[in-house]
Amino acid sequence: MDALAGAARFGGDVLADDPARRRKVAVGGYATTAVLGAATAGATAVWQVGLLRAAAWTARSLHVPARNALLADIVPAQAYGRAYGFERMMDNLGAIFGPLPALGLVAWLGVTWAISLSVIPGLLTAAAIVYAIRKTSRPTSRDRVPLRIRVRPVLRGDLGRLMGAVAAFEVGNVAATLLILRASDLLTPEHGTETATTIALGLCTA
Numbered sequence: 001m002d003a004l005a006g007a008a009r010f011g012g013d014v015l016a017d018d019p020a021r022r023r024k025v026a027v028g029g030y031a032t033t034a035v036l037g038a039a040t041a042g043a044t045a046v047w048q049v050g051l052l053r054a055a056a057w058t059a060r061s062l063h064v065p066a067r068n069a070l071l072a073d074i075v076p077a078q079a080y081g082r083a084y085g086f087e088r089m090m091d092n093l094g095a096i097f098g099p100l101p102a103l104g105l106v107a108w109l110g111v112t113w114a115i116s117l118s119v120i121p122g123l124l125t126a127a128a129i130v131y132a133i134r135k136t137s138r139p140t141s142r143d144r145v146p147l148r149i150r151v152r153p154v155l156r157g158d159l160g161r162l163m164g165a166v167a168a169f170e171v172g173n174v175a176a177t178l179l180i181l182r183a184s185d186l187l188t189p190e191h192g193t194e195t196a197t198t199i200a201l202g203l204c205t206a
């Protein structure tokens with residue numbers, strides 16, 4: 001899944017370089033990710049979940065470079081560091097506190113409804129981006145050029161060494177969803193599916 005996400009982000013970088021495309025990619029990516037993620041609640045087979053999750057991760061990875069480029073469009077150049085730092089801080093806080101409402105929803109409505117309702121924050125995010133875009137001036141358009149993926153210019157100098165360090169980290173990185181799934185599997189025989197999922201989400205948050 002991470003390999004698919006990386007490949008999609010690689011293509012998303014090229015799309016984000018075009019001011020005419022990046023806005024559509026950012027909004028469409030968030031909305032598509034939300035819908036596909038929530039759609040797993042209606043899946044009746046493992047392959048359907050895998051297909052929907054793969055598509056959701058692809059859409060998510062496509063919009064990340066576009067979102068970052070939009071942030072650069074909106075924020076003054078002298079505030080780039082603060083803007084990206086704030087965005088990362090809020091993203092990580094969301095990863096910590098996001099499971100807390102999920103805990104309540106799973107206990108109250110069950111896993112299926114909790115997954116279904118996850119479409120709401122995703123669509124709200126897309127709406128927030130639309131609002132932000134409308135409040136900013138449109139970036140200067142450029143002549144249409146063929147989409148090309150060029151790696152060598154990006155890896156020159158210090159950036160190439162930084163990318164090497166990031167790649168080394170990602171080799172050992174494990175998606176949190178896999179840890180939640182494993183914990184749920186181990187806890188289900190003793191506690192049942194609903195309670196095991198709640199405990200697993202609580203462990204992930206902790």
